[in-house]
Amino acid sequence: MYNPTVARLTFRALLGRRRALILFALPALLIVISVAVRALAGVDDNVTSDLLGGFALATMVPLIGVIAGTGAIAPEIDDGSIVYLLAKPLKRPSIILTKLTVAIGVAMAFSAIPTFIAGYILNGNSQQLAVAYGIAAAVASIAYAAVFLLLGVVTRHAVVAGLVYALVWESLIGNLVPGARTLSVQQWSLALAQKIGGGDIVQSDVGLPVAIVLLVAVTVAATWFAAQRLRSLTLAGEE
Amino acid sequence: MQPDTVPAPVPAPASPEAQRSADVIHNIGYRHYDGPRLGRGYARVSLFSQSLRGAYGLGRSAKSKVLPMLLFAAMCAPALIIVAVAIGTKMTKLPMQYMQYTIFLQMVIALFVAAQAPQSVSRDLRFKTTPLYFSRPIERIDYVAAKFAAMTAALFILTAVPLVILYVGGLLAKFGFASQTAGFGKGIVAALLLSLLLAGIGMVIAAITPRRGFGVAAIIAVIAISYGAVSAVQGVAYSQGNFDAEGWFGLFSPISLLDGAQSWWLGATVSNPGNYGPPNAFAGIVYLLVLLAVIAGCFGLLMRRYRKVGLS
Secondary structure (H helix, E strand, O other): OOOHHHHHHHHHHHHOHHHHHHHHHHHHHHHHHHHHHHHHHOOOHHHHHHHHHHHHHHHHHHHHHHHHHHHOOHHHHHHOOHHHHHOOOOOHHHHHHHHHHHHHHHHHHHHHHHHHHHHHHHHOOHHHHHHHHHHHHHHHHHHHHHHHHHHHHHOOOHHHHHHHHHHHHHHHHHHHOHHHHHHOHHHHHHHHHHHHOOOOOOOOOOOHHHHHHHHHHHHHHHHHHHHHHHHOOOOOOOO | OOOOOOOOOOOOOOOHHHHHHOOOOOOOOOOOOOOOOOHHHHHHHHHHHHHHHHHOOOOOOHHHHHHHHHHHHHHHHHHHHHHHHHHHOOOOOOOOOHHHHHHHOHHHHHHHHHHHHHHHHHHHHHOOOHHHHHOOOOOHHHHHHHHHHHHHHHHHHHHHHHHHHHHHHHHHOOOOHHHHHHHHHHHHHHHHHHHHHHHHHHHHHHHHOOOHHHHHHHHHHHHHHHHHHHHHHHHHHHHOOOHHHHHHHHHHOHHHHHHHHHHHHOOOOOOOHHHOOOOOHHHHHHHHHHHHHHHHHHHHHHHHHOOOOOOO
């Protein structure tokens, strides 16, 4: 179910040229901010939690998830070159699984590791905050990559749709309507961070068992549905 | 009309020279266009109106109307709700400044730029139709100015219509004509500045990348992520009591730049913790100058970008 050639091509498409620029720029921004905040405010667990939760997990991780998840397949569908891949004797689910694996790897590398480093810079992993948020970012990357890969197969406006979910649903509506937070990848991963992080600094609106079940369910369902959609993909022309 | 033919000489049979002279060019009646030519100005206006309509999906497929219209509705709905609440609960003024409204809904505006700026220019680049534009009687500056103006106008419609709703609501609720008009006028100026700024940034990024999806992500990263980063740092500065620094940090993202400029120039309340804008007049002038410089710089970069845009 894993094809090294497809993986290599996807990897090159994801890290090729300008896409890599934005993938490197966002974590770099996080690190720069962490250094600035550490210089400005010194070691402070609340500040650390605010920055990692408010900036890293709330905006950076979803955006990297969007870029990695949709970037793994959407450009190929967009310019029609996916037909050359589909014409090869490969199972469609294995194409999806391979691309998902690469997308998860890239998303984790560019979101979880920088979050972890930023946590160390900010407060030297006091109260396990760096580890907690790093793991939360890693878990969130998996779910985001799967969901946004599905969007990439389903719609031509995958990036916009993904951003609407990540920014409008999770940030805007999640802040105003508490119920919306139950259906948010960010809160599910925060539940995990809450379990790992010491003290009451990390807060999540979802219980840990529910969060894990939902994370797994969403990831599996999105991957399965993406594979189904790729089996009956029709290439439409540009509108 | 019967095409007239160049009279051919009567062929002399069985001679090669005569055979050749029988091959004639027929005039099949192509004629020159003698009507009025609409010229450069017309082409410019057409390009502007096409791009403006395209930004809202008008004249395109139903699918491409969905997103801009949804975002437009999302911009207007809170204004209607605010007006309804203000009138219903007998307030004495609108619960929100006109200028704060655009900052409050910045995410919607950012999504609009991110979604529509690439569709305006990226596809011309990707399908290599840009040379076709320049085969018309337009110059480089016409193309750039028309696209820039169209995006600005689209954003201005998006940001100004909710303000009009608030203004009409404010007048209907009799909140005072003079104060409402003053606030509305300032709001419109701020909305125009915001439209110019975001259109400039969006178009520059979109013009670099022929891939639509990537352009969308890059624009969101520059507009929304930088705001998130600035807010995070400002929050830290606020909690440390370093209010001057908090005021200066606003320079580093487009939205907070506009927020600071309008707070100093037009007296708006800054939307950050503790409402600390530019700390003094010098900072305010810096904010305004940086804002104008970014707009001019974006136009310059666009001109530079289209100096050489070929079939590559």
